[in-house]
Amino acid sequence: MYRYDLTDRTLVNERVAQFRDQTRRFLAGTLSEDEFRHLRLRNGLYIQRHAPMLRVSIPYGLLSATQLRTLAGIARRYDRGYGHFTTRQNIQYNWPKLEEVPDILAELAEVEMHAIQTSGNCIRNITSDHLAGITPHELEDPRPWCEIIRQWATFHPEFSYLPRKFKIAVTGAPQDRAASLVHDVGVHIVRGENGDLGFEILAGGGLGRTPIIGQVVRKFLPRRHLLSYLEAILRVYNAEGRRDNLTKARIKILVRSLGLEEFTRRVEAEWELLRDGALGVDDAEVARMRGFFHPPAYRALTDTNPDAGKSTAFRAWYRYNTAAHKVAGYRAVYVSLKKPGVAPGDATDAQMELLADLADQFSFGEIRVTHTQNLLLADVAQERTHELWQMLEKAGLATPNIGTLTDIICCPGLDFCSLANAGSIDVAKLINERFDDYDYIYDLGELDVKMSGCMNACGHHHVGHIGILGVDKSGEEWYQITIGGAAGADASLGMVIGPSIPKSEVPETIARLLDVYVEERQPEERFLDTVRRLGVKPFKERVYAAPVAA
Amino acid sequence: MPRRLLRDRQIVADEWLYSAEAAGNSLAPLIVTVDEWLNDRETWLARGSRLGLQIAPAHKLESLVQDLGFFTLIAAEFPGPADGRGYTQGRLLRERFDFKGELRATGYVRRDQLFFLARCGFNSFELPEADIEDAMSALSTFSAAYQPSNDKGLKFKLRRGIPAGA
Numbered sequence: 139m140y141r142y143d144l145t146d147r148t149l150v151n152e153r154v155a156q157f158r159d160q161t162r163r164f165l166a167g168t169l170s171e172d173e174f175r176h177l178r179l180r181n182g183l184y185i186q187r188h189a190p191m192l193r194v195s196i197p198y199g200l201l202s203a204t205q206l207r208t209l210a211g212i213a214r215r216y217d218r219g220y221g222h223f224t225t226r227q228n229i230q231y232n233w234p235k236l237e238e239v240p241d242i243l244a245e246l247a248e249v250e251m252h253a254i255q256t257s258g259n260c261i262r263n264i265t266s267d268h269l270a271g272i273t274p275h276e277l278e279d280p281r282p283w284c285e286i287i288r289q290w291a292t293f294h295p296e297f298s299y300l301p302r303k304f305k306i307a308v309t310g311a312p313q314d315r316a317a318s319l320v321h322d323v324g325v326h327i328v329r330g331e332n333g334d335l336g337f338e339i340l341a342g343g344g345l346g347r348t349p350i351i352g353q354v355v356r357k358f359l360p361r362r363h364l365l366s367y368l369e370a371i372l373r374v375y376n377a378e379g380r381r382d383n384l385t386k387a388r389i390k391i392l393v394r395s396l397g398l399e400e401f402t403r404r405v406e407a408e409w410e411l412l413r414d415g416a417l418g419v420d421d422a423e424v425a426r427m428r429g430f431f432h433p434p435a436y437r438a439l440t441d442t443n444p445d446a447g448k449s450t451a452f453r454a455w456y457r458y459n460t461a462a463h464k465v466a467g468y469r470a471v472y473v474s475l476k477k478p479g480v481a482p483g484d485a486t487d488a489q490m491e492l493l494a495d496l497a498d499q500f501s502f503g504e505i506r507v508t509h510t511q512n513l514l515l516a517d518v519a520q521e522r523t524h525e526l527w528q529m530l531e532k533a534g535l536a537t538p539n540i541g542t543l544t545d546i547i548c549c550p551g552l553d554f555c556s557l558a559n560a561g562s563i564d565v566a567k568l569i570n571e572r573f574d575d576y577d578y579i580y581d582l583g584e585l586d587v588k589m590s591g592c593m594n595a596c597g598h599h600h601v602g603h604i605g606i607l608g609v610d611k612s613g614e615e616w617y618q619i620t621i622g623g624a625a626g627a628d629a630s631l632g633m634v635i636g637p638s639i640p641k642s643e644v645p646e647t648i649a650r651l652l653d654v655y656v657e658e659r660q661p662e663e664r665f666l667d668t669v670r671r672l673g674v675k676p677f678k679e680r681v682y683a684a685p686v687a688a
Numbered sequence: 689m690p691r692r693l694l695r696d697r698q699i700v701a702d703e704w705l706y707s708a709e710a711a712g713n714s715l716a717p718l719i720v721t722v723d724e725w726l727n728d729r730e731t732w733l734a735r736g737s738r739l740g741l742q743i744a745p746a747h748k749l750e751s752l753v754q755d756l757g758f759f760t761l762i763a764a765e766f767p768g769p770a771d772g773r774g775y776t777q778g779r780l781l782r783e784r785f786d787f788k789g790e791l792r793a794t795g796y797v798r799r800d801q802l803f804f805l806a807r808c809g810f811n812s813f814e815l816p817e818a819d820i821e822d823a824m825s826a827l828s829t830f831s832a833a834y835q836p837s838n839d840k841g842l843k844f845k846l847r848r849g850i851p852a853g854a
Contacts, residue, residue, distance in 0.1 A: 145832045259770065289834040295804035296776055298804055376772060
């Protein structure tokens with residue numbers, strides 16, 4: 139993984155000192171609440187319902203075991219013993235004390251971490267495919283490019299006060315596991331007509347109040363121009379993006395109002411003037427960055443049949459919670475943070491410490507955060523998966539549900555977030571209580587359920603096969619259900635099935651949607667495909683045909 | 689009492705007047721708004737003093753390029769802590785339009801913005817009196833940077849980190 143050099147270390151330490159001084163001035167009363175808000179928001183610090191919330195950056199979701207131990211220690215000493223992993227591969231703490239945040243940042247800096255630009259109207263954490271570097275069919279590992287972008291974006295003097303937040307995702311494989319089509323900018327590594335690798339650049343995707351799928355701005359960008367092209371997009375956005383209305387300030391609204399063609403024309407015109415400037419990424423720099431992401435020292439193994447002679451429970455786990463690896467004899471292992479009864483994405487300090495140890499023992503000392511709010515041990519020898527499973531099982535981290543109904547993406551909701559209209563964690567709990575039969579869950583196959591407590595869509599509900607959105611109805615928590623959304627390479631936005639429903643009816647409503655699917659599906663058809671084939675109508679009719687029994 | 693400001697890392701008394709402040713003073717260097725300039729340029733030129741131009745975030749520099757040579761100062765307005773268009777204006781003035789005069793940040797300007805403003809080419813800052821004494825240190829908040837800099841004489845080498853302060 140990337141390791142800090144003197145420059146990186148210096149910058150992060152200086153940031154800690156800067157934020158310590160800003161916090162001191164706020165507590166001393168020389169910075170007003172409003173002035174401090176603008177400063178702390180550049181550092182992932184929100185004032186939430188119960189306490190400040192601190193979001194810590196995990197660049198493209200990659201952590202060392204040492205870093206994870208530090209995150210665990212922070213959870214124990216500054217929080218209430220847990221952290222929440224987010225859809226943008228970061229971690230959030232919900233109970234730190236404002237005056238202790240500078241100390242937390244100093245501890246993070248010790249292990250090459252920070253909270254820089256994890257909130258505020260600036261370029262946020264660069265996210266990527268959690269299977270980067272290990273997935274078969276990948277054109278190229280996107281992480282060196284993520285790091286190149288991360289550094290360019292960090293403390294960018296021109297783009298630190300944008301109209302609104304700005305999110306970039308980078309992928310290197312045909313499958314999109316980073317939801318790049320619903321990012322402000324999506325960067326896809328592609329092969330050009332001449333056979334060279336370069337980038338396809340998308341812009342204008344996003345969720346929130348106005349969900350839009352990103353559009354291609356440039357089909358092929360030679361690799362050396364990546365930063366100058368991003369700079370051109372950001373410059374057009376900074377100058378032209380709306381600042382009069384917060385809900386219309388994202389780049390997607392600019393792209394939509396100018397039209398893709400005119401937006402592209404402006405970006406290209408700006409880029410013409412920037413392309414041969416100082417931002418060129420030369421081959422030496424790319425090679426240097428690649429050096430940080432060399433494959434670990436894999437052993438020469440062959441693929442085995444790990445099912446042989448093993449329990450049904452292990453086999454279910456292996457099937458759902460592990461993924462193909464490009465190196466023979468290896469497997470990527472998901473650590474499910476979706477245990478029934480636990481808030482999706484939450485991990486305790488003890489779990490994090492255990493996982494750090496397991497990363498050391500089983501996966502070359504690294505662990506990854508997925509955008510679906512699980513963790514991943516990327517490089518596990520197949521012959522050791524049974525041993526690993528037993529240890530995960532003991533710690534409550536082997537719920538065999540990755541990619542299924544109960545692998546729910548979920549924002550913190552009303553319980554923690556001051557923006558939310560409705561709870562989401564307790565709805566996840568209701569769904570888990572209703573659907574606890576794994577035979578049924580497995581029979582349903584791949585199913586993305588995504589839930590947000592408000593329009594801001596932190597739980598990505600628009601792109602869930604089933605999306606659940608919390609709405610406030612005269613002070614009560616109600617939920618609007620969408621179906622047919624998807625976040626991958628075939629991204630689509632879900633369609634609303636009808637009027638919103640009270641919390642208690644969410645599980646029954648999902649059950650009815652699934653009944654229609656089970657009755658109507660064709661062989662090999664996923665829930666999403668059935669919805670795409672039949673449309674909303676049959677689902678809607680079933681849901682609203684009869685009142686839900688109290 | 690004349691306005692104090694931070695210019696080229698020194699606290700100085702401002703010799704410039706904005707047009708709204710200049711009644712009865714026909715000698716001081718004068719800062720005019722874009723509208724005033726476009727409506728009445730001959731009058732201002734006839735004044736014979738040095739001229740400065742005050743621009744708002746929405747002004748497109750491309751339309752003013754032909755006139756930049758008349759001005760030895762450009763004051764970019766920052767209406768509040770959230771509006772970052774002036775940062776782009778600063779870089780364009782220095783890097784694309786080769787403006788060599790005083791580039792001033794006016795309006796909502798606080799010590800916590802100075803580092804980025806300086807990196808975008810601003811060399812003078814109208815700060816509140818409460819901030820002005822402490823503001824100088826903000827120019828050295830960071831001793832390295834990941835992007836090309838406007839600080840003269842520094843060669844940017846991608847990513848390797850360069851001293852940002854001049």
